[in-house]
Amino acid sequence: MSVRIGVYVCECGPNIPDKIDIDKVLEDIAPLNNVAAAKRFRLLCSNDGKKYLADEIRKEKLTHLVVAACSPREHEKTFMQVCVEAGLNPYLFQMVNIREQCAWMIPDKAEATRMAAKHIRAGISRVALHGPLSKKELTVNPDVLIIGGGISGIEAALSLASKTRKVAIIERSDSLGGRTGKLSRLLLHQGTDVSVLREKIEKIEKDENISVLTGCEVTDIRGFLGNFEVRIESSGEEAVSRSIVVGAVVVATGCELWDGYDPAVYGAGNIDDVVTAAEFEDMIAAGKILLKNGKPPRSVALIHCVGRKEKGYCSKVCCLYALKFAHHLRDSRAPAEVYEFYSDLCLPEKTDQEYFDGAVKKGVHFLRTENVRVEKRNGHIVVEHGDGAGKKKTLEVDMAVLAPALVPPPGSEKLARMLNIPLDETGFFKEAHAMLDPVAAPIEGVYIAGCASGPKNINESVVQAQAASGKILSTLVPGKTLEPEVKISVINEDLCTGCQTCLSVCFYGAISFQAHKGVSAVNEAICRGCGSCVGSCPSGAISSRHFTYRQLYEEIFEALR
Amino acid sequence: MNPNILVLGAGVSGIEASLLLAGAGRTVHLVEKDMLIGGQTIKFEEVYPNLECSTCMVAPKQQAVLQSANIKVYLQSELEKLEGALGAFTARITKKARYVSLANCIGCGACYEPCPVSLNNPFEEGLSTRKAVAVPCAGALPNVPAIDPEQCLHLNGKDRNCQACKEACMFDAILFDDKDETFDLEVGAVVVATGFELQEATKFPQYAYGGGKNVYSALEFERLFASNGPTEGKLILRDGRTPQSVGIIHCVGRKEQGYCSGVCCMYAAKFSRFIKHKIPEAKVCEFHTDLCIPGKTYQKFHDQTRSLGVEFVRAESVGVAAKNGGLEVAYQNVDRGPGTFKADMVILAPAMVPRRDTPELSERLGLKQDSRGFLASRRGGLSPIETDIEGVFVVGCAQGPKDIPESVAQAEAAVGKILSLIPEETG
Numbered sequence: 001m002s003v004r005i006g007v008y009v010c011e012c013g014p015n016i017p018d019k020i021d022i023d024k025v026l027e028d029i030a031p032l033n034n035v036a037a038a039k040r041f042r043l044l045c046s047n048d049g050k051k052y053l054a055d056e057i058r059k060e061k062l063t064h065l066v067v068a069a070c071s072p073r074e075h076e077k078t079f080m081q082v083c084v085e086a087g088l089n090p091y092l093f094q095m096v097n098i099r100e101q102c103a104w105m106i107p108d109k110a111e112a113t114r115m116a117a118k119h120i121r122a123g124i125s126r127v128a129l130h131g132p133l134s135k136k137e138l139t140v141n142p143d144v145l146i147i148g149g150g151i152s153g154i155e156a157a158l159s160l161a162s163k164t165r166k167v168a169i170i171e172r173s174d175s176l177g178g179r180t181g182k183l184s185r186l187l188l189h190q191g192t193d194v195s196v197l198r199e200k201i202e203k204i205e206k207d208e209n210i211s212v213l214t215g216c217e218v219t220d221i222r223g224f225l226g227n228f229e230v231r232i233e234s235s236g237e238e239a240v241s242r243s244i245v246v247g248a249v250v251v252a253t254g255c256e257l258w259d260g261y262d263p264a265v266y267g268a269g270n271i272d273d274v275v276t277a278a279e280f281e282d283m284i285a286a287g288k289i290l291l292k293n294g295k296p297p298r299s300v301a302l303i304h305c306v307g308r309k310e311k312g313y314c315s316k317v318c319c320l321y322a323l324k325f326a327h328h329l330r331d332s333r334a335p336a337e338v339y340e341f342y343s344d345l346c347l348p349e350k351t352d353q354e355y356f357d358g359a360v361k362k363g364v365h366f367l368r369t370e371n372v373r374v375e376k377r378n379g380h381i382v383v384e385h386g387d388g389a390g391k392k393k394t395l396e397v398d399m400a401v402l403a404p405a406l407v408p409p410p411g412s413e414k415l416a417r418m419l420n421i422p423l424d425e426t427g428f429f430k431e432a433h434a435m436l437d438p439v440a441a442p443i444e445g446v447y448i449a450g451c452a453s454g455p456k457n458i459n460e461s462v463v464q465a466q467a468a469s470g471k472i473l474s475t476l477v478p479g480k481t482l483e484p485e486v487k488i489s490v491i492n493e494d495l496c497t498g499c500q501t502c503l504s505v506c507f508y509g510a511i512s513f514q515a516h517k518g519v520s521a522v523n524e525a526i527c528r529g530c531g532s533c534v535g536s537c538p539s540g541a542i543s544s545r546h547f548t549y550r551q552l553y554e555e556i557f558e559a560l561r
Numbered sequence: 562m563n564p565n566i567l568v569l570g571a572g573v574s575g576i577e578a579s580l581l582l583a584g585a586g587r588t589v590h591l592v593e594k595d596m597l598i599g600g601q602t603i604k605f606e607e608v609y610p611n612l613e614c615s616t617c618m619v620a621p622k623q624q625a626v627l628q629s630a631n632i633k634v635y636l637q638s639e640l641e642k643l644e645g646a647l648g649a650f651t652a653r654i655t656k657k658a659r660y661v662s663l664a665n666c667i668g669c670g671a672c673y674e675p676c677p678v679s680l681n682n683p684f685e686e687g688l689s690t691r692k693a694v695a696v697p698c699a700g701a702l703p704n705v706p707a708i709d710p711e712q713c714l715h716l717n718g719k720d721r722n723c724q725a726c727k728e729a730c731m732f733d734a735i736l737f738d739d740k741d742e743t744f745d746l747e748v749g750a751v752v753v754a755t756g757f758e759l760q761e762a763t764k765f766p767q768y769a770y771g772g773g774k775n776v777y778s779a780l781e782f783e784r785l786f787a788s789n790g791p792t793e794g795k796l797i798l799r800d801g802r803t804p805q806s807v808g809i810i811h812c813v814g815r816k817e818q819g820y821c822s823g824v825c826c827m828y829a830a831k832f833s834r835f836i837k838h839k840i841p842e843a844k845v846c847e848f849h850t851d852l853c854i855p856g857k858t859y860q861k862f863h864d865q866t867r868s869l870g871v872e873f874v875r876a877e878s879v880g881v882a883a884k885n886g887g888l889e890v891a892y893q894n895v896d897r898g899p900g901t902f903k904a905d906m907v908i909l910a911p912a913m914v915p916r917r918d919t920p921e922l923s924e925r926l927g928l929k930q931d932s933r934g935f936l937a938s939r940r941g942g943l944s945p946i947e948t949d950i951e952g953v954f955v956v957g958c959a960q961g962p963k964d965i966p967e968s969v970a971q972a973e974a975a976v977g978k979i980l981s982l983i984p985e986e987t988g
Contacts, residue, residue, distance in 0.1 A: 013669045013731050043667065043732075077628065155943075159977050162984065186943075196943055312864070316855035345851040348823035350933050350961040357819075368895075388875070388896030426857040431966075434611060434858070435618060436577070438966040439973060454857040460967065462943040467970040470977030474585040477985070 010069035089132035140226030150178020152450030159469035225445030307405030495541035562648030572600020574957030647952030668704030689791035814912035
């Protein structure tokens with residue numbers, strides 16, 4: 001079949017003809033091989049222009065189309081749609097930018113004209129080598145697996161489950177609730193009581209679309225958005241194993257309190273009545289705060305920032321829960337003296353300052369300090385602290401409560417490897433984009449909610465769980481199909497030596513090694529067409545469907561001639 | 562139940578909610594008060610902590626919104642009244658005349674030069690002017706100007722013969738007889754994403770703001786170092802000199818407002834880095850109270866800023882005075898007592914406050930304001946985006962001060978709630 005390329009130069013109003021001699025350009029390209037039509041038009045992106053192009057495609061029986069106009073970012077999609085409507089495969093189209101890249105930056109008209117002609121000739125050389133790519137449609141499984149049964153996992157499950165979408169929560173401990181479940185009171189100044197959590201757990205237990213698998217862990221996950229195969233094993237003595245298929249995975253594995261601090265500095269574990277925040281929460285839940293000797297403390301030191309320097313980040317929630325402890329201690333019938341030792345007060349939400357002011361009013365002492373040590377001297381707990389001027393002071397207290405850093409829980413690395421998603425340098429899961437995509441992992445179909453991606457409070461965790469649900473509800477619609485990327489990589493099995501270099505550079509886990517054939521293969525549903533594998537292959541066995549070496553070479557060669 | 566959604570505000574939160582809802586097949590009515598979309602985020606050159614280009618980051622999303630078949634964008638539009646209930650709200654919208662056709666205009670810019678009227682450009686925080694027919698900045702989307710009817714000589718009657726823009730336009734895009742419109746939108750749910758303001762620095766006489774002095778409020782400084790801003794990113798004082806000594810004052814308005822705005826410690830560090838990068842020999846000193854830098858990445862950003870030689874002083878009672886042709890910052894170092902710092906330039910980090918039209922907006926929506934003036938969340942729940950009206954959600958800084966990732970997460974959360982409250986089957 002003969003190649004008939006149509007080249008259309010858009011005037012873009014005054015933008016282009018003022019700076020480029022369009023007729024000269026057309027004269028230059030019309031005689032080229034395979035160019036069936038070379039014409040100009042006032043404004044191709046207008047309704048008239050689009051109709052004109054569609055008519056031209058049919059009338060001139062074009063097999064390929066080149067539009068020389070503005071940036072592809074503006075109108076590449078527009079003209080691809082015109083191709084579709086005129087019956088031409090939209091990938092047999094090339095857009096050449098002669099506005100931003102010629103008219104708008106080359107002051108000399110003769111030079112701009114010469115460059116525009118060059119750009120267009122290069123586009124023509126390229127488009128002749130384009131292949132007609134076609135979209136695929138994949139049916140999807142709308143069900144969701146939630147890893148982690150804490151507040152984030154619970155909220156995500158309640159937001160997602162429906163008659164047409166089943167949800168499985170997998171929790172390695174033997175009950176739902178996570179860290180929030182161990183608290184006896186939530187932030188009361190926000191008007192929230194922990195019964196809210198119990199109500200949510202009850203709702204889950206009653207919901208027939210949510211299955212809860214406690215005492216279980218994920219041991220293998222393979223697949224992609226719409227089609228993940230998950231292997232689950234129970235962590236008890238009877239290792240029961242099962243497989244489920246889901247369309248999306250939510251990682252809601254939470255965090256834990258760091259216990260790696262130096263006991264010589266902070267005294268926990270080897271000094272009576274120096275406890276961690278979790279132990280103090282347990283005391284509140286049990287209804288009594290008592291020293292080892294059975295008496296209530298008359299003075300309590302709350303030590304903030306345990307591990308802030310060592311870990312290199314602020315864990316965000318400690319100042320607030322320390323205030324909660326302080327309020328609780330001061331509200332009791334025989335209030336203890338409360339001393340809070342902190343480096344910075346982190347009160348970022350609009351009601352936090354007020355909560356702090358309330359604690360001050362109740363007589364809580366706040367001491368800013370850079371270096372804190374908790375020691376036992378002469379049978380008493382002594383907090384040694386340096387004031388701002390560097391002077392060391394000591395304070396004797398009955399009890400000390402440590403607020404340690406929030407850190408990733410054990411097993412995070414293993415899970416990250418299984419899911420093929422990265423951890424950042426703090427060991428928490430890394431978001432797809434720190435600013436604009438905070439609840440997605442870089443792999444499509446995997447989402448992250450709550451403290452799994454970094455320290456945050458309950459409200460933020462709940463919002464993130466709802467956000468992950470929002471993304472899943474929007475993307476994975478029961479009955480609808482997904483269209484994966486078309487411009488993907490292809491491996492030529494004849495040239496592949498099975499070195500697996502491509503596997504090691506694929507960020508998306510889209511390549512697998514076919515041991516029985518001794519070659520690698522691209523999963524077309526996952527590949528995003530980034531081209532990393534193409535560049536990495538030592539045998540040149542991999543090519544990109546829309547960026548072949550020949551296409552690129554011809555385009556560049558023509559441009560530099 | 563009506564499956565379509567009203568989104569008020571086309572900043573980063575409104576854009577995210579719109580795109581996610583449109584992706585789910587819903588029709589989104591995106592109502593924006595300004596003549597462009599992008600909100601405050603597009604005013605920044607870079608965003609912390611990765612210091613990526615803010616406009617580059619947001620532009621693909623803006624393009625996607627404008628090119629989406631499911632998102633109907635109404636610019637220069639506001640909500641007059643919201644009535645109804647979940648699944649069946651009626652929103653009355655007023656749309657101001659743009660006087661330029663969004664369909665015909667291709668953004669060639671031929672109409673700007675001939676216009677005889679210059680006015681203060683609010684996008685540039687008053688640091689530069691623009692014509693009565695203009696886009697607010699280079700790269701504005703949509704790339705179509707609007708005419709200010711109060712300043713335009715033709716429209717305000719001062720010179721009915723002036724048609725300079727119309728004469729320069731090759732696309733019949735100037736519409737002098739454009740009219741304001743009022744219309745109703747029927748929707749099932751509403752996402753309020755109207756954003757924030759910074760408290761006006763004039764409220765704090767102790768910082769010597771105003772009167773042509775080199776004291777800048779944070780958003781003004783953002784425009785100063787933006788490469789599409791009034792100085793194309795050159796850090797120069799009002800008289801053209803390059804600053805050699807810069808003081809940055811945190812917590813402006815914190816005591817008065819009664820809360821910490823959460824973002825200023827980070828953007829102040831961003832400013833410090835920017836200044837040191839552009840003017841390595843400059844002295845930079847930040848005056849702060851507590852450092853609010855929570856989360857896994859913010860402390861590191863801050864520590865790195867310190868290692869660039871930026872000074873940090875924990876101070877109270879900070880004041881700025883004009884002295885000997887420059888500025889002097891007087892402060893009480895909390896550990897070391899009183900001190901002064903000579904500066905060529907001072908930057909203020911004011912409190913993030915509710916937009917001044919929040920009382921009216923809350924009334925029109927039927928929502929309450931909380932004790933700080935922000936739109937109030939439903940009490941007793943764990944999710945701050947829910948309000949007392951089922952189906953109406955408040956997200957982003959309209960709900961309270963927060964950074965970009967939290968704003969985006971809240972927008973996505975509202976979508977999550979809406980898609981499950983109003984499933985497509987019942988639409």
